[in-house]
Amino acid sequence: MKLLIVDDSNVIRQRIARLASDARLPNVEIVGQARNGAEALNLFVRHRPDVVTMDLTMPELGGVECTEQIAAIDDNVNILVVSALSDKSTAITALKKGARGFLYKPFTDDQLVQALLEMLPP
Numbered sequence: 001m002k003l004l005i006v007d008d009s010n011v012i013r014q015r016i017a018r019l020a021s022d023a024r025l026p027n028v029e030i031v032g033q034a035r036n037g038a039e040a041l042n043l044f045v046r047h048r049p050d051v052v053t054m055d056l057t058m059p060e061l062g063g064v065e066c067t068e069q070i071a072a073i074d075d076n077v078n079i080l081v082v083s084a085l086s087d088k089s090t091a092i093t094a095l096k097k098g099a100r101g102f103l104y105k106p107f108t109d110d111q112l113v114q115a116l117l118e119m120l121p122p
Contacts, residue, residue, distance in 0.1 A: 001026070001120060002047060005033045006040040006066065007055040007082065012105070016053055016082070022113050026120075037061025037069075044070050049077070051119045054099065056083040056090065064090075064097055071098025078119040082107070 005016045013033045020028045032043035036058045044052065052070060056063035067079050081094045084105040091102045103115045 001051055002029050002031045002049040003116075004031055004040065004043055004047065004049040004052045006037070006052060006058070006063070008035050008058040009055070010035075012055070012082070016112065019109055019112050020116070022109075024113050025116055028116075035059075037063060037066030040066050041069055044073065044077075048074065051078045051080065051116065053080050053082050053116075054094075056081060056085055056094065064094055067094055067099050068097040080115055080119050082112075082115075 003020055005013050007013045017030055017033065020030055031047035031049050034040035034043050038060045054063045054067055063081060063083065070077060070079065079099045080101040080103060081099045082103045082105060086104055094102060101115055101118060103111060
């Protein structure tokens with residue numbers, strides 16, 4: 001599984017990268033880490049990851065807009081929104097724009113691993 005990590009927080013990007021090596025996740029290759037939606041789009045086109053973890057509140061290009069643009073490029077990509085925004089309308093909007101899952105911050109290690117497992121193809 002090729003994974004692209006998108007979050008403006010270096011701490012969160014590094015935490016997701018560390019957890020991606022969890023033994024429960026098979027063959028994860030991190031193909032890039034982006035600090036904003038614009039960087040994410042460039043990395044997505046270049047590497048075509050299978051799964052993208054996507055923050056919503058970022059500079060330059062936000063996560064909802066980035067999710068919509070990535071889904072327009074490849075509607076088979078699995079986008080897991082990882083956000084501190086806890087209102088249901090934001091989650092529903094992200095899902096309507098192409099996200100396949102939503103994980104609220106703060107999250108536990110097990111919650112992230114389980115959410116990534118659910119993004120894997122059957």
